[in-house]
Amino acid sequence: MGNYAFNSGKNVILHLQISENMASKQDKKIDKTEERIVAVEEAFSKTEQFIEKYQKIILIVLGVIIVIVLGFFGFKRFYLAPKEKDAQSQMFMAEKYFEQDSLKKALNGDGQYLGFLAIIDEYGMTKSANLSHYYAGICYLKLGQFDKALEQLDKFSSGDEFVGPMAKGAMGDANMELNQVQKAADLYKEAAEMKKNEFTSPLFLMRSGLAYEELGNFEKALEVYKKIKADYPRSMEGREIDKNIAYMEGKIKK
Numbered sequence: 001m002g003n004y005a006f007n008s009g010k011n012v013i014l015h016l017q018i019s020e021n022m023a024s025k026q027d028k029k030i031d032k033t034e035e036r037i038v039a040v041e042e043a044f045s046k047t048e049q050f051i052e053k054y055q056k057i058i059l060i061v062l063g064v065i066i067v068i069v070l071g072f073f074g075f076k077r078f079y080l081a082p083k084e085k086d087a088q089s090q091m092f093m094a095e096k097y098f099e100q101d102s103l104k105k106a107l108n109g110d111g112q113y114l115g116f117l118a119i120i121d122e123y124g125m126t127k128s129a130n131l132s133h134y135y136a137g138i139c140y141l142k143l144g145q146f147d148k149a150l151e152q153l154d155k156f157s158s159g160d161e162f163v164g165p166m167a168k169g170a171m172g173d174a175n176m177e178l179n180q181v182q183k184a185a186d187l188y189k190e191a192a193e194m195k196k197n198e199f200t201s202p203l204f205l206m207r208s209g210l211a212y213e214e215l216g217n218f219e220k221a222l223e224v225y226k227k228i229k230a231d232y233p234r235s236m237e238g239r240e241i242d243k244n245i246a247y248m249e250g251k252i253k254k
Contacts, residue, residue, distance in 0.1 A: 087128035185211035
């Protein structure tokens with residue numbers, strides 16, 4: 001009986017200690033919560049003070065941002081969009097002359113419609129003007145004016161899967177004509193890597209390999225030809241690349 005009373009008393013004490021510990025932990029949680037609330041209130045207070053202190057400056061900055069955003073959208077809608085429409089209507093004939101190989105008319109116009117060069121000058125911020133740089137570059141390339149071709153092509157930019165690499169490859173062609181073979185090889189390789197596909201990539205890898213051959217860098221040419229065989233075996237270049245590989249391997253063994 002005495003032991004039972006002792007054990008019961010012991011259990012009561014343990015229960016009280018556990019309750020005290022839980023209460024202590026709860027108090028600590030409350031204290032931390034209160035600290036966080038105080039910290040948040042202080043942050044809000046500092047923010048309010050900052051806003052009150054710099055209210056005029058903040059309003060000016062916000063006003064400037066709103067004006068810039070509205071001005072940008074207004075510029076695009078009321079100025080650039082009509083310009084783009086006009087440029088496209090003018091460019092129609094220049095593209096037609098380009099397709100007919102009437103390259104001088106494509107470049108300079110026919111007296112009624114503008115050529116690519118005038119479209120660049122008059123509609124400089126439009127997509128049509130950007131594309132006109134490409135067309136003008138190709139015109140100059142075909143006319144044998146390689147420096148002018150490079151100048152125009154360098155100003156053209158495109159994320160298109162085919163046109164972008166074609167422009168870069170055309171720069172390689174111009175450099176080959178100017179006997180800047182190493183630069184041409186690098187540009188061909190860059191064109192091949194720009195937007196990998198079954199048409200432009202093997203085409204410009206092949207041109208890159210031929211440029212390396214001309215430089216006498218047969219190891220590099222072989223590397224390029226093997227890449228065509230591995231990555232683009234179904235392309236026109238890939239179906240006939242074995243003879244290039246065999247030729248280079250023979251050159252290296254000599």
